[in-house]
Amino acid sequence: MDIFTHWLTQDILLILGLGGIATMLTRAARSERWSRAATRFRTDRTGVIALCVVCIYLFIGALETCRVPVGGGATKSLLDFVIGGIPDERSYSAPFSNQILTDTKPQPDPLNSRYHILGTNQLGQDVFVQTLKACRTALIIGGLTSAIYIPLGALFGIFAGYFRRWVDDIIQYLYSTLASIPEILLLVSILFVLGPGLGSISIALGVTGWVGLCRLVRGETMRQSERSYITAARALGQSHWNIITRHLLPNVMHLVLINFVLGFSGIVLSEAILSYLGVGCPVGTASWGVMIDSGRSELSRDPVVWWNLTAATTALFGLVLSLNLLGDSLRKAFDPKRG
């Protein structure tokens, strides 16, 4: 596992992931359906704004994921270069305040720093920096989970819809079994066994998450297979593999894209809940879920510490809302009749 935590591997994976999405989008955009959808999407103001917001989050997350060595075996993320250098306090401190809230009574801050624009958390870390750093957690979990569940869901869906008969039966049996354990219980069971960590969360969410996409793709593939272009392809002697990759996959790709965007918002929300339950991110990770979880005890102390919870909730809300709006706009752009 050492190789996965190395900074170079993470940088390469990040570039590959973002590059992969970009290539797929540009290739897909050549098809008629996608270019028409793109034209329609451009006139949708909500969608464009949501896309911009999502891109900002992605950018911040990418900055934090991209690490470079600074000598002595230590690494620094690009984000640290931009907003790093803010010294830690000893404990809580309110936004713009120069007092520290310890267990007894407020004490003057020895650093006399009024520049913690969102205050500091219990460990004295700057909440604004932590909130931005948490974008990385969301990006990594969302990216890894999607990398697991999208190929699973899309391929199984296409296989089930194209081959039908026993292939369909087996795949249907698989997903009905998985779906019959309520999602949160299955997630918790998997994480209970695997232990907390970004990788385990992604595996758990990926294993449980493909069912919805698979059902959707299966239905659409069944509808497409009845169309005459598939019959024509078969009559011309095309192999199954060619039909699936050349004809069916491009025609269900828009469903995958919409599901990817909406699924990402679900993943971010699930991460928050799992972190609260204590099976999510390990303690010490900058994650919105962990921050919201700690907000619970912070609101009942005196004086009330509200900035940690507020910052995390706002950041999470902003990302999830823009993803939801973006997904809706995409759906409308691809399917204006039903949107």
Place this chain on the structure above:
Amino acid sequence: MLNYLIRRLLYAVPILLGVIFLTFVLFRVVNTPEHAAINALGPKSSVTARAEWIENNGRNLPLYRQFATHVKQLATFDFQPSTVTKRPMGETFLDGVGPSLCVTLPGFILGLCFALVLSLYQVFVRHSAADRTITLFCVVMMSVPTMVYIIFGQAVVALGLGWFPVSGFHAGLDGVRFLLLPVAIMAIINLGYDARMFRAVFLEEIAQDYVRTAHAKGLSATRVLSRHVLKNGLIALITLTVGQLPKLIMGTLLIESFFGIPGIGNVMVLGIQTSDEPVVLACAYLGALLYLAALILTDILYAAADPRIRLS
């Protein structure tokens, strides 16, 4: 009808076997005996104690024999007692059912009613500014994590305004004041999602020919909506609602643990936080059973309501 019922019940058997197999793979294969022993005895336990635990719990036996025990235990509901509280599982769950239902059932029904009213109103004023505003509002509600509703409710409504007690549970009529806030939160956490789904169902329904006929024969818009569209839409709503059950379980889990309600959700959260393997296993299995039963019940209701389904 009886024929359909038997067929439907038989379909559930392989799925149930699949669930049992899945839990076995998770808890007995992926979860190594050493890991299980550490979970049960704590990280500071000695190596000999762990070895003894593995021996006593039959975790050193060959997998097929462990599988046989696993199937027998789950099929007869003979769960191991909790490793933390040492109480038998049946007792724990029976104690928790009452409080859980007190919160879940009213909250669920209230939430459904809210969503129905909201979505019917949206369909009534469809494609207007009001409709678009409510849709946006629903998306906003969907984007807030469940915990934030709960934390906000506790901190502002209960602690700040002092309208309700912050947490606790009390049996009897006296305990109603403890339940008001959790029930209200339960009712609104899924409101955004439900209303959007219901709206889509009703919109599809309203485009049908029979609606035009009803309008043409001179019925008022309210009457068409409440009599024809609602009735026909309800069939689709049954399935959607049962599909929401897993979300309901999640809501219960969080609400019970935040409000200190001694229900099943709380047992589960405590089990997770104390790495209590028997509790997590029993919850996953019982949850699956419950959900399967609900699915079968829906299908039967569905078949009773719509004779076309029995034929296919």
